[in-house]
Amino acid sequence: MKSPTAAAVPPVAGLWSHRWLRFALRRTGRLLASLWVLVTASFLMIHLVPGDPVRAALGPTAPAELVLAHKEELGLLDPLWQQYGDYLTRLLHGDLGVSITSRLPxxxxxxxxxxxxxxxxxxxxxxxxxxxxxxxxxxxxxxxxxxxxxxxxxxxxxxxxxxxxxxxxxxxxxxxxxxxxxxxxxxxxxxxxxxxxxxxxxxxxxxxxxxxxxxxxxxxxxxxxxxxxxxxxxxxxxxxxxxxxxxxxxxxxxxxxxxxxxxxxxxxxxxxxxxxxxxxxxxxxxxxxxxxxxxxxxxxxxxxxxxxxxxxxxxxxxxxxxxxxxxxxxx
Amino acid sequence: MSVLSFRDVSVRYGSHTVLKGVSLDVAEGQTVGLVGESGSGKSTMARAAVGLAPVTSGQILLNGHPVPGRGRERPVQMVFQDPYSSLDPRMTVGESIAEAMRDRLGKKARQAEIARLLALVHLDASRAGDLPSRLSGGQRQRVALARALAARPEVILADEITSALDVSVQGAVLNLVRDMRRDLGLSMLFISHNLAVVRYVADHVAVLYAGEIVEYGPTAQVLGAPRHEYTRTLIDAIPGPGRSAHTMTLKEQT
Structure with missing residues (x-):
């Protein structure tokens, strides 16, 4: 016959591991939600601030056609929600994009x-x-x-x-x-x-x-x-x-x-x-x-x-x- | 031979004198009960003996010599009132007990000693790995007693050790205290405001009132035929059948 102590241990251990599991799931959930907020906020902030990154990169004397071509190439002429979707998709594939200024990844x-x-x-x-x-x-x-x-x-x-x-x-x-x-x-x-x-x-x-x-x-x-x-x-x-x-x-x-x-x-x-x-x-x-x-x-x-x-x-x-x-x- | 002696001990905090030239002997193998109302200086006496309260004048001696203040020899050990807060919440039961041990032991010898001490206070050796938060109040107070015993003390100062416990657990702890005294021959200063508890465990009783010992003698004599008015007031304050409890003190009467 099992001793009372031995019989009491497994449910307690089970309860603890269950609590730890809940803790880990809760933390992971919060981490993912925070990451999404972070990604969205950084995307919106930089896109909603006035200014033209391509013009800034190419200089004030660059021809308008060149600026337009670059914008098209970078997808900056697409609607904001589409740019956001593309950005998220690339991010999920581990692609952070290419710098507009230096052209380096x-x-x-x-x-x-x-x-x-x-x-x-x-x-x-x-x-x-x-x-x-x-x-x-x-x-x-x-x-x-x-x-x-x-x-x-x-x-x-x-x-x-x-x-x-x-x-x-x-x-x-x-x-x-x-x-x-x-x-x-x-x-x-x-x-x-x-x-x-x-x-x-x-x-x-x-x-x-x-x-x-x-x-x-x-x-x-x-x-x-x-x-x-x-x-x-x-x-x-x-x-x-x-x-x-x-x-x-x-x-x-x-x-x-x-x-x-x-x-x-x-x-x-x-x-x-x-x-x-x-x-x-x-x-x-x-x-x-x-x-x-x-x-x-x-x-x-x-x-x-x-x-x-x-x-x-x-x-x-x-x-x-x-x-x-x-x-x-x-x- | 007297083990622990308080000789004209006074303790003063600023202008407030808590103990006024108190003298008391706790003989070898004897349990002396120390009773008195809250603020009478009971706990201060015990604290002074373990260095927690400053002795303004007088001496506290152990076998005729001052109580050692430092080093591995810790012959006077104290057990506190509240078992819920007196144990370090981050130390396991075993660590708390081992820390108080007088001798430096190897791992196996230490574990065996912890198991022996836990057995002395009727706890299973498997409890050594538990944190205090997993124990009940009674179990914690047993651990506190085992912790005190780990130092192989000559005298234990028990400061209201049952007053924070449920009545049902109090009895078990009191029986343990009596067993410890009988089996280990320990001397004990047992502080309590509960005269029934003191009657159960103590051979002699000292009554402390406003920082002075007003009566001392064998328990049966002091509690059966009190000579001092304050002792009678304390005894009258015990609620019982056909008797209304009143807690009037001498200060209030005068």
Whole structure:
């Protein structure tokens, strides 16, 4: 005869896997819907903005017949709904089209430029996490129970100021101080490790400030929890209490916010790349919007959007794994 | 020989004095009940013994020496009131228990020790892999007791450990406490505002009122023939057949 424990396990496991399946389906559904909205919005925005991409590409002196022929070739004379249908069909076949300006396949341009942007965003994200988590934890410990009032005031004040300054302004300031005035780092470009320092710093300072404030607040809340009191009553070392009990419990909100910050970092690369003439997607999207290079804008926006959506999905899955009640339990 | 001794212990938070020169001995193998109304300083006494409350003056001694504050030796262990929040939600039952262990053990020895401790509190060894969220209140309090036992303590401070539990579960936990004391020879300071519970588990009772011990003696004597007026008020406050419950305190009478 089976033991009661053995008999009880399969239905519980079944229920869990069922919940995980529902979670995965729900997330995939949301991801697909968001992608469709993204594709449609980017298509409509660039097409409804006034301007003529072919005229922009060929120049103001190009003959009208040539412009018309090019438009016909690119399908720009078709009704908008037909262009949208064609675009979706090509997209489903993995074809992002050809740049109107450079005549290069959009996929190729993106593949060339994406690594530079991804490196920048990832490095800035890692730096902000590496700085923010220890700073937040230490500040929580130092300023707990009203201790270190001045330190708290200085931390909060600095934090608010740093969090409020846009990243491209940091970029300009850093270039002025560390490149133009002191020649410590290169002014612009992507050539060698030292060229990463300023753009990564410009992108990371704001998120690090915001994140460290969140880590501190979360840690303060967690350190009041009964299980922390239990840990302290066990006479564990303060380091163990903070690292093994408080930090893992404070990390849920940090991770959620960290994911959102990474999304904003990806978007932040657009402006910062332009400040530092960084050869990534950010500088390419700005120039393609100016020249109304429909395929390149749509392709780049799609890549940015997919990046943000993927980050959010990864955060959701990580959260679900860390705290199954929060995500799996939702109806 | 006295195991845990409070010697003229005072605890003050700012201008508010919670304990006023309290002295109390918990002898080896003895369970001392500590009773008193909310705010009388019961929990503060226990917290002071494990370093959670600052001792302003006086001493807390274990076998004549100050209670060790750091290191692997943790001879005084505390079990808290609320089993729903006193266990780390991210640590499995086994991890919580293992963390409190005095000796560094290998994986197999550690698992065997966890299973032994779980068996002591009448829980199945398979529970070691569960997170606290999968356990009932009574089961969690058993885990909390096993966690305290893992440190091989000489004294356990039980702070209202049954008051957050259903009445039906309270009995089971109280029986467990009595078994533990009988089988392991543990000394225990058992804090409760429930005199019936204290009568069931304690050999001696100390009555704490406004930060001072106003009466101390064998349980039967203190609860059967109380000498101090506050103790009588506490006993009168127990609801029972033919008796109306009143919770008037000395402060309110004066």
């Amino acid at each position: 959009v996929g190729e341009t993106i593949a060339q430029r994406l690594p530079a942007t991804a490196e920048l965003a990832l490095a800035a994200f890692l730096l902000s996490m590496i700085v923010a988590v220890p700073v937040g934890v230490v500040m929580a410990v130092i300023t707990r129970h009203g201790k270190g009032r001045r330190t708290e005031l200085a931390f909060t004040g600095t934090n608010v100021v740093l969090g409020a300054i846009p990243d491209f302004l940091f970029g300009v300031g850093l270039v002025y101080l560390l490149a133009v005035q002191t020649n410590v780092f290169p002014v612009a470009g992507r050539d060698g490790l030292d060229s990463y320092v300023l753009p990564v710093l410009a992108l990371a300072i704001g998120p690090a400030a915001v994140l460290s404030r969140i880590v501190r607040v979360e840690m303060l809340a967690v350190m009041e929890a009964d299980y922390i009191r239990t840990a302290r009553a066990k006479r564990l070392t303060p380091l163990r209490v903070h690292l093994m009990h408080a930090l893992p419990n404070a990390v849920t909100a940090t991770l959620t916010l960290g994911g959102l910050l990474l999304s904003s970092l990806v978007a932040g690369t657009v402006l910062v790349e332009n400040v530092f003439a960084w050869p990534g997607l950010g500088s390419s999207i700005v120039s393609s919007i100016v020249s109304k290079d429909y395929p390149l804008v749509q392709g780049t926006v799609l890549v940015y959007g997919v990046g943000v959506l993927l980050i959010n999905t990864v955060v959701d899955v990580a959260l679900a794994l860390l705290d199954p009640r929060s995500a799996i339990g939702e109806s």
